[in-house]
Amino acid sequence: MGMATEAQFHVLAVDDSIIDRKLIEKLLKTSSYQVTAVDSGSKALEFLGLQEAEQRNLSPPSLCPSQEMEVNLIITDYCMPGMTGYDLLRKIKESTSLKDIPVVIMSSENIPSRINRCLEEGAEDFFLKPVQLSDVNKLRPHLLKGKAREEEEEEEEEEEEEEEEEEEEEEEEEEEEEEEEEEEEEEEEEEELSSNKRKNVEESLSHDRTRARFNGLEVV
């Protein structure tokens, strides 16, 4: 399929502070993630849009192949000039192609209303700065969930195809069975016509007790 033997998760980090970018990059790399760090929400969208366009056009490798560009998680600072982390989160969740990418927000300020607003908007998690290795360790389940969702969708598609095939097979079988049954019935009818009536009645009585009950011959 052309995938790297060790599929690495690719995280897009967004922070206007050069120190925090260096820090988050190191934290993520230490945790074996591939990292792209940008300094603004608009640059992040540009990067994601670029990746989006590539996957649509399957453009020639003038840039990296789309496999490498795939973003598995976005971690963004909240307080940034221009587009805040919250604005970025909203734009991502509003995008049909990007909305399934898990987003985590970072902030130096512990403001519950801010945290809730982000979580309500669809952020997976909220980290207080300075971000630590223990926080980054919490990312894995979010990443796996995103991956699992992707794989689930692929599996579902495969299953649907299989089901369709099975249904077709079943239909064919049923048709064959029906044909066989019709043949059998014809044979039976011929037999019945040639056998005596008593046998007929017995058969119908034993096979059809409900009818027998209502013909008045039943003794309660």
Next chain:
Amino acid sequence: MERNPLQRQVAYMRRSLFDQGYLDEQFVQLEDLQDDANPNFVEEIVTLFYTDSARLIHNIEQALESRPLDFIRLDDYMHQFKGSSSSIGAKKVKNECTQFREHCSARSAEGCVRTFQQVKQEHTILRRKLETYFQLARQAGLAN
């Protein structure tokens, strides 16, 4: 493992930076991130902090000269300064930044001017101590 005198000195200096409140737990986090792939990570990020904060200090100084004071802008600069200080574990610097921001909220020009001097002072003291520390650590490493 036997420590040479230089290594003991480095360990002692490191200990006192924490004991005297110049550095906090975040600095240890940075040390833990340092590895063979990035053997100078701590010094690199500290250097980056000093380069970046020089820019912020300059901006704040300029903003403090304008009349009337733009407290929102001042607070914004200091928010950035505080964030970076916090990220490298610069405890005293971070605390002075908090003081400054309180004066911004209170719209106290005098308070801002005064606390900014304290911010700069702590900022400079820490830089000198860390420079000495890194230099000593390098010498101790080489002396092995």
